[in-house]
Amino acid sequence: xxxxxxxxxxxxGIAIAAVPVxxxxxxxAEFDANNPIKMSGTVTKMExxxxxxxxxxxxxxxxxSVEPWMIEGGPPNALYRRGFTxxxxxxxxxxxxxxxxxxxxxxxxxxxxxxxxxGSKLFLGSSGTGAPR
Amino acid sequence: MSYRHIxxxxxxxxxxxIAAFALGSxxxxxxxxxxxxxxxxxxxxxxxxxxxxFQGVWRYEADIPLExxxxxxxxxxxxxxxxxxxxxxxxxxxxxxLEGFEGGAVGRLSIAESPIRGNEYNSFWQDHGRPRQxxxxxxxIVDPRDGQIPYTPDARKAAARSTARYGVGPFESYLDxxxxxxxxxxxxxxxxxxxxxGGHNQFVQSPGFVxxxxxxxxxxxVIPVDxxxxxxxxxxxxxxxxxxxxxxxxxxxxxxxDRTNYEWASIWTRPSETLHLVERFTRISADMMDYQITIEDxxxxxxxxxxxxxISRLADDTQIYxxxxxxxxxxxxxxxxxxxxxxxxxxxxxx
Amino acid sequence: xxxxxxxxxxxxxxAAAVVIAVVWSxxxxxxxxxxxxxxxxxxAGGAPDLNGIWQSLNTxxxxxxxxxxxxxxxxxxxPPRTGAPGLDRATPIALPAPQVRALGAVGGVPAGEGVVEGxxxxxxxxxxxxxxxxxxxxxxxxxxxxxxxxxxxxxxYMPYPFQxxxxxxxxxxxxxxxxxxxxxxxxxxxxxxxETWMGLxxxxxxxxxxxxxxxxxxDQTWFDRAGNFxxxxxxxxxxxxxxxxxxxxYEATIEDPNVFSRPWTISMPLYRRFEEDKQILEYKCVEFVxxxxxxxxGLIDPGTGxxxx
Numbered sequence: 001x002x003x004x005x006x007x008x009x010x011x012x013g014i015a016i017a018a019v020p021v022x023x024x025x026x027x028x029a030e031f032d033a034n035n036p037i038k039m040s041g042t043v044t045k046m047e048x049x050x051x052x053x054x055x056x057x058x059x060x061x062x063x064x065s066v067e068p069w070m071i072e073g074g075p076p077n078a079l080y081r082r083g084f085t086x087x088x089x090x091x092x093x094x095x096x097x098x099x100x101x102x103x104x105x106x107x108x109x110x111x112x113x114x115x116x117x118x119g120s121k122l123f124l125g126s127s128g129t130g131a132p133r
Numbered sequence: 134m135s136y137r138h139i140x141x142x143x144x145x146x147x148x149x150x151i152a153a154f155a156l157g158s159x160x161x162x163x164x165x166x167x168x169x170x171x172x173x174x175x176x177x178x179x180x181x182x183x184x185x186x187f188q189g190v191w192r193y194e195a196d197i198p199l200e201x202x203x204x205x206x207x208x209x210x211x212x213x214x215x216x217x218x219x220x221x222x223x224x225x226x227x228x229x230x231l232e233g234f235e236g237g238a239v240g241r242l243s244i245a246e247s248p249i250r251g252n253e254y255n256s257f258w259q260d261h262g263r264p265r266q267x268x269x270x271x272x273x274i275v276d277p278r279d280g281q282i283p284y285t286p287d288a289r290k291a292a293a294r295s296t297a298r299y300g301v302g303p304f305e306s307y308l309d310x311x312x313x314x315x316x317x318x319x320x321x322x323x324x325x326x327x328x329x330x331g332g333h334n335q336f337v338q339s340p341g342f343v344x345x346x347x348x349x350x351x352x353x354x355v356i357p358v359d360x361x362x363x364x365x366x367x368x369x370x371x372x373x374x375x376x377x378x379x380x381x382x383x384x385x386x387x388x389x390x391d392r393t394n395y396e397w398a399s400i401w402t403r404p405s406e407t408l409h410l411v412e413r414f415t416r417i418s419a420d421m422m423d424y425q426i427t428i429e430d431x432x433x434x435x436x437x438x439x440x441x442x443x444i445s446r447l448a449d450d451t452q453i454y455x456x457x458x459x460x461x462x463x464x465x466x467x468x469x470x471x472x473x474x475x476x477x478x479x480x481x482x483x484x
Numbered sequence: 485x486x487x488x489x490x491x492x493x494x495x496x497x498x499a500a501a502v503v504i505a506v507v508w509s510x511x512x513x514x515x516x517x518x519x520x521x522x523x524x525x526x527x528a529g530g531a532p533d534l535n536g537i538w539q540s541l542n543t544x545x546x547x548x549x550x551x552x553x554x555x556x557x558x559x560x561x562x563p564p565r566t567g568a569p570g571l572d573r574a575t576p577i578a579l580p581a582p583q584v585r586a587l588g589a590v591g592g593v594p595a596g597e598g599v600v601e602g603x604x605x606x607x608x609x610x611x612x613x614x615x616x617x618x619x620x621x622x623x624x625x626x627x628x629x630x631x632x633x634x635x636x637x638x639x640x641y642m643p644y645p646f647q648x649x650x651x652x653x654x655x656x657x658x659x660x661x662x663x664x665x666x667x668x669x670x671x672x673x674x675x676x677x678x679e680t681w682m683g684l685x686x687x688x689x690x691x692x693x694x695x696x697x698x699x700x701x702x703d704q705t706w707f708d709r710a711g712n713f714x715x716x717x718x719x720x721x722x723x724x725x726x727x728x729x730x731x732x733x734y735e736a737t738i739e740d741p742n743v744f745s746r747p748w749t750i751s752m753p754l755y756r757r758f759e760e761d762k763q764i765l766e767y768k769c770v771e772f773v774x775x776x777x778x779x780x781x782g783l784i785d786p787g788t789g790x791x792x793x
Contacts, residue, residue: 029302050461
């Protein structure tokens with residue numbers, strides 16, 4: 001019975017009722033699951049908008065030049081409820097992005113995993129920066 | 134503090150399951166095993182003009198699937214032991230969720246290893262902060278007794294097709310993503326309980342009207358309860374009229390637009406001209422509402438079906454945030470651009 | 485005493501005319517100046533009752549300042565015609581732009597008296613230039629065209645009704661356009677976590693007047709179709725005052741130090757839509773604008789069925 005329940009609950013993570021738990025996302029239409037990206041950049045702007053937040057970062061290139069990228073995050077509403085606001089991700093802070101590149105090859109990606117350089121997760125409130133006040 | 138809403142054991146006829154919820158005929162006990170509030174201690178809050186007061190922000194917080202999973206076929210209720218086991222597993226996942234196991238219940242160890250779907254983002258983007266209510270229903274659907282959506286054969290095919298193409302396409306134009314991806318709406322059928330992000334519903338009451346504001350897509354319903362008849366204008370959300378039966382708000386909705394030719398993430402939420410909804414809202418405690426919805430639509434279903442959903446009231450200072458979906462919908466031009474890039478690649482590399 | 489009797493006759497005639505005029509006008513003589521303003525009925529909770537469906541009736545959404553009628557919202561100047569024998573038109577004529585030409589009189593802009601007190605909008609010089617550009621690029625820039633939320637105060641005077649619903653501690657303003665809703669918090673509320681289209685509204689009563697203080701705007705909305713705009717420093721204070729059972733008087737004071745040199749105020753009546761069973765209907769216009777916004781972006785244009793280049 002426990003095994004059945006574990007299977008059941010695992011199944012709950014994926015569409016029992018035919019709607020993914022993470023809500024709407026035509027992920028595979030926008031982003032290329034075969035083209036992972038991993039980069040660090042400094043935040044120049046964060047758009048706290050629906051349906052997805054967007055974090056603009058400047059990514060330093062080996063030759064010293066800087067490339068602007070747009071990274072798609074999840075929706076902001078749950079973060080608001082945990083006390084985060086438009087000031088929570090300060091301009092100039094460095095973040096690490098692991099995700100997938102936009103299918104059309106533009107400088108856009110999806111931020112599947114967003115962390116700080118010390119390894120702590122963004123927006124989890126325990127590392128100080130980005131913590132709710 | 135989480136409440137246990139224990140359904141009375143006994144006959145499992147759908148009607149009695151519904152009735153058990155509707156009457157709230159359960160003892161409440163706090164999670165530390167402390168003394169339960171006295172039976173009958175709570176009495177219905179009322180507005181200044183005497184109607185039951187539903188005002189505040191509400192949300193569905195249980196994990197009951199809409200349709201009964203095949204592993205539980207033939208069972209309408211879980212046993213106490215199963216409920217306890219499920220609570221254990223959920224508490225464990227809750228604790229792990231913010232420590233490195235991301236994504237859905239599976240727990241994602243690395244991007245490479247796990248399926249993308251359902252795990253596109255760290256789970257901190259989702260609203261899992263509040264202890265869940267615990268229920269024994271094995272499905273939200275209580276009628277038909279098998280807990281399954283009674284699709285017509287055509288609609289069942291449409292549902293399978295919709296699931297298969299969800300997030301995958303093809304996307305030739307803006308008509309091909311589903312209505313939610315287009316920032317239109319997810320429809321009204323599941324408004325009271327769907328949405329891991331933005332599933333909050335705020336009730337506001339004024340004489341003659343009960344208004345429900347849903348956070349996602351800023352969907353809203355201004356429901357007249359002054360005894361007027363249905364109008365004759367078709368809308369995405371139909372034309373709702375409500376009346377009070379004792380302390381239960383009964384809402385009857387007809388006059389939907391036909392939007393069956395659009396893509397829907399969940400076919401069972403799509404409106405057609407023959408869709409008819411009957412909903413019953415009863416506040417059964419300070420924190421709980423019993424919500425029942427009966428859906429009939431010969432365009433999509435071979436018979437009427439009923440779901441019973443327990444809804445929780447959130448703290449008084451909970452807010453609904455502005456949802457400017459269309460205004461910020463970079464995803465639409467991005468996915469169309471992705472589709473063109475895909476097509477260009479295909480035509481550039483002949484087989 | 486010929487003069488006297490003639491004066492007397494004139495006086496009598498004038499007096500008679502006055503009496504006749506009063507009788508003909510069909511009303512009692514006007515009362516003395518009112519000593520008390522209109523007092524609205526109360527809700528069951530004791531607040532002034534503004535519940536109902538309201539609508540403005542003016543051309544403010546076209547242009548909040550006084551304006552003459554003009555052919556269209558988007559104009560293209562006809563170039564001067566010189567050099568041809570018999571033709572000499574030095575002054576450009578403003579004609580409807582090609583994109584809107586087929587609408588004809590349906591697409592024209594009616595004249596209006598304006599709703600800005602003093603009729604002047606005190607733009608800072610750089611901002612005045614932006615306003616002019618906005619007007620010239622209306623078709624690309626007006627957020628109303630894309631079914632974006634209209635902001636405050638524009639939502640009040642768009643040509644659709646809105647409903648005021650007074651709950652406990654919360655007053656809703658339910659607008660028809662784009663399913664826009666504002667929540668007026670009558671109790672304490674924290675600042676909005678992000679910039680918003682419709683602002684964060686805090687309300688209180690000043691006698692019978694509902695005063696609403698609105699902050700936390702983004703810079704994306706306009707005040708009308710004439711290109712009047714603001715920055716994210718916008719601060720609006722609205723006053724809704726019942727002046728009769730079927731009228732509210734609406735005022736909005738606008739302040740934005742990035743754009744205007746001082747605060748300025750608009751005002752207009754709002755009229756009750758008292759038809760029986762009147763409801764706010766849907767104007768879910770996102771569906772209406774997708775073809776214009778996205779039709780050319782995919783592989784196929786649904787409007788034509790043809791492949792996009």
